[in-house]
Amino acid sequence: MSVVPPELLDDIVREIDDLESLKACSLVVSTLRHTSQRILFNSLTIDIKNFTAIRDLLTGSPHIAHYVTSLRALLAGLDVESFGRILPKLQNVRKCFLDGVWYSSRRSSAPLRSGIPPIILDFLTRQPLRTLGLMSIHIPIAVLRNLVKIIPTLYFLAVGIEDGADAVPAHTVSQPPVERFALNSLFLIGNDVGQFLAHPHNISCVAALRHLSVRPQGSGWAGALIEGASSTLNHIEFNCSSYPPPALPHLPALRTVGFTFSGQIIPSARAEIISQTANVLSTLAVPQMSPALAKIMIIQELARDGAFDPSPYLPLITMLDKALAAYPIPVSIGWTLRLNDGETQFKHFADSVRRGMPKAHSVGRLLLEAYVPSTTRIKKVGGYSYYS
Template structure:
């Protein structure tokens, strides 16, 4: 069909097609089959119910495994009895998925020890390779410390979402390394909505004393939660990476939920914990993700934190504030915040933050976004009067393309 076009150019053309069109092209002719399949199978999601089908597909057409760059494995709490999850171990082999760059394993609150050994071994084999760029582990209990250390020494982007660590696991002692691990992780994400047992042990493990393995020495980008129960551990991670950080993401405050007898779920945004950042000499980008209640009140600790920016992060170039709010029954948040403008970002901000070039405020809303944009726009302009007309302030609303899908 494209006899005179190189394969790379054909794939560029096909990139603009949707999934249905790509499937049609795959059936159209042998000349379009490979280009279509490369795009169709570039990102693959496998839930536990479809593990047998995925295994059959990859065994019958082994070349497809080489097309997969992003793999998302989703386990459920009610896996059908006829599903053999050990088949995932045969899928997760480095010789088949030779071009895999990103792997996500969603455990749905499963225990690591109860996962099939073939799946565990498959994950370890990937960490022993050199080409896996991103590993996301979410909602898994009793993760062995050896897996975390192996990941820090293998992938550039490591996401740990609502994990518990097996604090009594002795795998590190029983399998001593011939040489200290070389840290490789540059982007570390640790997301928690509340305190989970074993998290302090994780921080103890990777923020080792001077002279021990420097697992965090290459971290340039860090994302942590600043909720009250885990605030001390998050501050330890920030302190351990203070000299290398260029990009810091903070999940601030709630959501802490209370359920009333006749009222819907309420967001409690009373956040007594401060956001006390250490001196971060090289930090260029800071993102603050804040949950809002209804009526809207910007937390006072956010004002305090921003007020310290000239002394804590003097080299800052970009401040990004993402305001999260739930969908309320009335569909509209009431903007009644009375905290006033942010004191640092007034007309003299350039003297205090000389490198600041952008302040981006975004409102992200769960579900369909139906908040009238002018309400949020006016709300933000009231908080940053010193940035009016400077070109520094940008405002957006709706689905947040920059926000991490696993944030919540």
């Protein structure tokens, strides 16, 4: 071992993608231990089930805490004070996700959003975070304003906003405008944060935004965010579970736009959302609106009954084929269908899209994929990718 350069040993260990092999390497010799442990403990998930073991590990082997750059904490049931004693050991976290569903009302079994305890807020302000995700949690307005200034990538899922001890609707809060911003990517589901960021006092925080992923709520904030970031946006993704996307303004830097249609809503409602989405996308027929557009991605999630009816998509398919033909450089379209059952449904789907988009199909710009979540093997059906 001594004749092998340490850098080469490190490179060899980094090529190992098997968890058990990495564990074995960490126990063989000291020359492999630290590199193996650095990979094994790069990402750490803490919840009520493993909390005691992780606390003992970080206490007995304090050097491991320095390897943790990605932290996910499921706060349900965790003792805040005990959890807080672990946090000072973690000083190199770059990516952090906090799930705040950790208590229920006495009157209801439904989980409620908790606030962020001061000890955790202090931890977040001390870390050189590049990515932060918050789910089902309340945060103070002052904290939110600071996060969008200093963290490039933010995920907000069902996050509420509070001002001091009392919750205040985001759109009613009067604050000085945000003057500096680092926000590059924003993934957002929930009205409170959306309305806050879309407020005229705060809209400047998205002025450098390049990636936006939203679930429109029908209150207009999604359109305001797109307008505020229109000069820099490269990628937009819409989860059209409840509402269609807003109208698209002039987006000179836009490269890709994606749409996900839920299979968990009733067919008539889904058909209406798809129809309205087709109307929104009709602006793409004017290439000057999005001159850099290179790809459109559409995902249809599993239906409740596992069936797939392509008929609601026909107006969208026809409109896209006509609109994309207007671009001097052909735009690609990727269409993914998530299925419970495979080949028959997918063939029907692929044939329908191929007939509806003859121009895109003829120039080889149409990519159709089917994905069955239970497996990851790839099949080819009629020349298209099929995951089963």
